[in-house]
Amino acid sequence: MSITAERVQRPGVLPPKGASRDLAFAQLANSVGDGAFIVTSALFFTRVVGLSTAQVGLGLTIAWLVGFLTGVPLGNLADRRGARQVAVLLALTTAVSVGSFLFVRSFPLFLLAAIAYASSQTGLTAARQALLAGLVDPAERTRIRAFLQSTVNAGLAVGAALGGIALHFDTAPAYLTVFALDALSFLIAARLIHRVPAVAITAKAEGEPRLAVLHDRPYAVLALLNAIMLLFMPLLSLVAPLWIVTRTNAPDWVVASLLIVNTIGVTLFQVRTARSVKDLRTATRSIRYAGIAMLAACAVFAFSATNLSATAAAVVLVLAAALLTLGEMKLASGAWEISFGLAPQNKQGQYQGFFGTGPAIARMIGPALLTTVVLDWGPIGWIAVGALFLGTSCATGPAVRWAARTRTATTRSK
Numbered sequence: 001m002s003i004t005a006e007r008v009q010r011p012g013v014l015p016p017k018g019a020s021r022d023l024a025f026a027q028l029a030n031s032v033g034d035g036a037f038i039v040t041s042a043l044f045f046t047r048v049v050g051l052s053t054a055q056v057g058l059g060l061t062i063a064w065l066v067g068f069l070t071g072v073p074l075g076n077l078a079d080r081r082g083a084r085q086v087a088v089l090l091a092l093t094t095a096v097s098v099g100s101f102l103f104v105r106s107f108p109l110f111l112l113a114a115i116a117y118a119s120s121q122t123g124l125t126a127a128r129q130a131l132l133a134g135l136v137d138p139a140e141r142t143r144i145r146a147f148l149q150s151t152v153n154a155g156l157a158v159g160a161a162l163g164g165i166a167l168h169f170d171t172a173p174a175y176l177t178v179f180a181l182d183a184l185s186f187l188i189a190a191r192l193i194h195r196v197p198a199v200a201i202t203a204k205a206e207g208e209p210r211l212a213v214l215h216d217r218p219y220a221v222l223a224l225l226n227a228i229m230l231l232f233m234p235l236l237s238l239v240a241p242l243w244i245v246t247r248t249n250a251p252d253w254v255v256a257s258l259l260i261v262n263t264i265g266v267t268l269f270q271v272r273t274a275r276s277v278k279d280l281r282t283a284t285r286s287i288r289y290a291g292i293a294m295l296a297a298c299a300v301f302a303f304s305a306t307n308l309s310a311t312a313a314a315v316v317l318v319l320a321a322a323l324l325t326l327g328e329m330k331l332a333s334g335a336w337e338i339s340f341g342l343a344p345q346n347k348q349g350q351y352q353g354f355f356g357t358g359p360a361i362a363r364m365i366g367p368a369l370l371t372t373v374v375l376d377w378g379p380i381g382w383i384a385v386g387a388l389f390l391g392t393s394c395a396t397g398p399a400v401r402w403a404a405r406t407r408t409a410t411t412r413s414k
Contacts, residue, residue, distance in 0.1 A: 015147035019135045019196040023128065024151045026091075026192035030124075031152040033098070033185030035159020036178045040166050044175040050105055059111045060118075061364065067118030068360040072211055074123030075353025078130045083349060084198045087127035088190045094120040095186035101179055122360060126353030133340055133348040134199025139278070145336045146274035153266040160263075212347055213354045218403035219342055220354075225399060226335050227358035228392045229287070232294060234366035235385070236262060236324055239374050240301065240317075246375070247305045250313035257314075258321040265325040273326075274333040280341055280404060284397040286334035291393025293327035298386030302379035327389070334396075342403050 015021050045056045078086040097116035104110050136144050162181065166174040213219060241255040277286050300320035304313050335355075343351035374381040 014151065015144050020132075020144045020147070022192050022196045023132060023135075024148050026189040027128075027148050028151045028155040029185045029189040029192065030091075031155025032159040032162070033182035035156035035161075036163040036166075036182050037098070037159070038156075039160050039163025040175055040178050043167065043170070044101070044179060045110070047170075048172050048175050049101065049110060051107060051110060055107050055110070059107065059114050062111060063114035063118040064360050064363055066115045067122040068357050068364070070119040071122040071126055071353040071357045071360070072213060072350050073353075074119070075126030075130065075349035075351070075356075076211055076347075077123075078127040078349030078353075079347055080201065082198055082201050083127050083131035083134055084193060084196060086349075087124060087131055087193045090120045090124040090127055091186050091190035091193060094124060095183045095190065098179060098186065099183040102176055102183075118360075122356065123353070125356045126349055128193070129339075129352035129356065130349035131193070131196065131199060133343075133345070133352070135196065138340065141340045142274050142277050142283075142333060142337045143271070145340075146271045146333060149332060150267050150270045153263050153270070157263045157267070160259075211350055212344075213350045216351075216403075216406075218399060218406050219351065221399045222338060222342070222396065222403060223355045223358060225392050225396050226331075226339075226355065227361040229290065229294075229331050229335075229389060230358045230362040231366045231370060231385075232324060232328060232331075232389070233359065233362050234370055235374075236321070238367050239370045240321075242371065242375060243301065243305075244317060247378070248313045248317065249308060249310050250304070250317055251310055254314045254317050257318060261318055261321040262325045262328070265322065266329060270329050270332065273329040274336075277333045277337050280338065280400050283334040283337035283341070284400050286330045287338075287393050287396045289393075290327040290330035290334065291390040293323050293330060294389035294393075295386035297321075297323035297327060298382040298389070302382035305379055331393075338396075338400060342400070342407065 015024050042053075042056065045051050046053060051059070074086070074090065094117060097113050097120055100113040100116070101110075104113055132145065132148075133141060159182075163178055166178040168174075236258060240258055244250050244255055244258075245252055277283050297320045300316055300323060304316045304320065308316060339352060339355040340348070343355075370385065373384060377384065
């Protein structure tokens with residue numbers, strides 16, 4: 001079943017009524033839980049579960065590594081068993097894994113729960129993308145995906161506010177309540193996903209490899225380039241806050257303002273930004289603009305370390321956050337079009353699972369790499385990171401054309 005969404009001129013947070021709106025509400029429920037998890041998880045695991053910070057770091061690193069490895073197999077399961085059914089199942093397993101954190105009080109059990117959580121989250125992302133690809137016409141996928149991303153950021157803001165309340169009380173009951181709400185949010189998401197129509201299941205062709213995406217070199221290169229661009233994630237959440245408090249004269253509250261600028265910016269402007277992306281050509285142009293914006297943001301971050309007053313430094317840092325947010329929106333718009341457009345329709349699950357490993361890679365290598373380059377090298381480090389973004393964005397165009405040629409050649413050979 002395919003849904004052709006009627007184009008609307010007025011931007012908003014929610015997509016048109018129907019299956020895409022149900023998916024948006026499911027994303028909203030997920031992101032509320034994720035926002036609360038992000039804000040409170042470190043203190044919850046140390047103060048309630050009773051783990052050391054080293055154990056938390058090691059456990060989450062192992063968990064996301066396993067999540068990275070399971071993304072493609074779970075995406076392939078969505079292709080072979082039905083994207084809706086698998087998405088519902090993984091939303092339920094995410095709820096169970098989050099709920100189990102309420103009861104585990106040892107590192108081995110924490111590690112098992114964290115692995116279940118990371119694997120379920122990674123697989124759920126792939127299954128939802130496959131479900132979206134099956135329900136929405138190709139020309140509308142990027143636009144609808146932009147609506148979903150806008151909804152996600154709104155949910156993250158709500159979840160972060162709930163987490164902030166728990167941090168204010170700083171008691172075990174407060175943290176336990178937030179994690180219980182997190183588990184409930186995934187149960188709600190499972191119910192909402194179950195409401196959307198099922199998509200057709202395509203059997204694997206005879207002689208075809210089980211995980212065909214692992215043999216698709218052009219797509220692998222694009223997934224790697226996307227993972228490099230996604231290093232902006234720890235840049236904003238970890239590196240910039242450390243830079244602000246150690247290298248600038250800006251007041252500490254500016255750290256929170258950067259995240260506010262990012263969240264509100266994506267919520268309000270992601271749909272508008274995605275309007276210009278209609279095909280692979282405009283997608284590569286959008287990513288090239290993302291590289292330019294990210295380079296500019298890094299240059300402004302570097303400038304913030306000069307001898308500026310507290311007020312001037314705050315203004316400069318907010319400008320840097322705005323430029324980085326623009327780069328994020330341009331990158332997302334182009335990446336969605338590329339990841340959907342170059343994936344075979346009957347393998348969207350495994351392809352989206354593979355492309356979706358980018359955030360896990362960025363979370364694993366980004367913090368150590370970027371803190372070393374930026375905090376040790378100073379302004380030169382920022383410029384080096386910005387140059388990496390620009391160079392990667394420029395390399396995306398040739399990689400997309402390579403991938404498009406291989407698909408044309410495959411089509412002609414059949």
